Amino acid sequence: MAGLATAAAAEPRVYRVAGVGAAAVFKAGDGALVARDGAGAYHRVALTDGRLDLAPLPSFAPPPRRHRPDMLPDGIVTEGGRIAAAWLAGPTSRYRHAVLGDAIEASGLRVALTDGRTLDYRLPPDSVFEDRLARLADLDGDGDRELLVVRSYLDAGAALAVLDLTDGAIRIAAEAPAIGLPNRWLNPIGVADFDGDGGPEAAVVITPHIGGVLTLYRLREGVLRRVAAEPGFSNHALGARELGMAAILDADGDGVPDLAVPGAARRSLRIVSFAGGRFRDLARLGLPADIVTAIAAAELDGRAGTALAFGLADGSLVVVQP
Numbered sequence: 001m002a003g004l005a006t007a008a009a010a011e012p013r014v015y016r017v018a019g020v021g022a023a024a025v026f027k028a029g030d031g032a033l034v035a036r037d038g039a040g041a042y043h044r045v046a047l048t049d050g051r052l053d054l055a056p057l058p059s060f061a062p063p064p065r066r067h068r069p070d071m072l073p074d075g076i077v078t079e080g081g082r083i084a085a086a087w088l089a090g091p092t093s094r095y096r097h098a099v100l101g102d103a104i105e106a107s108g109l110r111v112a113l114t115d116g117r118t119l120d121y122r123l124p125p126d127s128v129f130e131d132r133l134a135r136l137a138d139l140d141g142d143g144d145r146e147l148l149v150v151r152s153y154l155d156a157g158a159a160l161a162v163l164d165l166t167d168g169a170i171r172i173a174a175e176a177p178a179i180g181l182p183n184r185w186l187n188p189i190g191v192a193d194f195d196g197d198g199g200p201e202a203a204v205v206i207t208p209h210i211g212g213v214l215t216l217y218r219l220r221e222g223v224l225r226r227v228a229a230e231p232g233f234s235n236h237a238l239g240a241r242e243l244g245m246a247a248i249l250d251a252d253g254d255g256v257p258d259l260a261v262p263g264a265a266r267r268s269l270r271i272v273s274f275a276g277g278r279f280r281d282l283a284r285l286g287l288p289a290d291i292v293t294a295i296a297a298a299e300l301d302g303r304a305g306t307a308l309a310f311g312l313a314d315g316s317l318v319v320v321q322p
């Protein structure tokens with residue numbers, strides 16, 4: 001994996017290097033952007049004299065994958081706050097959608113608390129958690145983080161569910177309406193104050209494989225309410241395990257978080273704003289191939305603003321500097 005590419009003339013600046021075989025892109029623990037090539041070698045992503053530079057990292061090793069009892073085979077453990085760890089548990093094949101590459105989903109959620117206790121939540125037979133992780137985020141603004149996860153009903157498809165810890169038990173605190181048809185799914189992006197009103201919203205893409213709709217939900221008084229919905233997006237490839245094809249950043253420097261999300265065919269990157277409750281496209285960047293990796297966001301080499309890095313289906317690596 002080697003080579004350099006110059007920037008395009010348009011703003012934001014776009015850098016692309018071909019022939020990389022980019023298989024994964026992520027932000028390392030020290031804040032650096034790292035790319036893994038198809039042969040399994042790691043490289044630090046940098047901008048040097050206006051060119052994209054990939055420096056080999058021969059001794060780099062990603063953090064080991066954590067395993068917990070009864071977790072999904074491809075599950076991800078999340079950690080932090082009063083919930084020391086959370087993971088999806090109870091593998092089941094009762095919902096054979098295979099949107100994430102296999103027909104094994106989770107029948108429950110397990111959390112380990114900082115006091116040493118372990119708590120379980122089990123779904124009834126009508127649904128599964130069609131996801132790989134439970135995301136920890138403070139969605140109601142009370143200072144404690146809830147768990148966001150995709151719940152899919154066998155006869156009605158996916159819904160965004162919020163679980164929390166109350167009176168020593170895990171419970172579903174709120175849930176958005178399900179899509180309404182089986183084998184219809186949604187992929188969460190994250191939580192931030194996207195409209196700048198002082199309260200957080202959860203951003204998801206509903207049906208990312210068929211006319212994906214970028215949707216914001218707000219949790220108030222135990223109810224998830226849809227507050228914005230814009231068509232024309234996708235943050236997942238059908239059958240892929242990668243869930244991170246989107247990023248949160250302040251692209252225009254107004255202090256309000258923006259979203260970088262692929263267009264519906266994943267052949268473009270759209271950087272959008274909901275500041276002031278008004279949707280705007282800040283940038284729309286055409287690409288020569290589909291986005292296939294996570295979109296990683298980080299400050300690159302001390303430069304002002306957040307850079308975005310991702311890999312394409314043709315093996316090239318792209319860096320966008322808003």
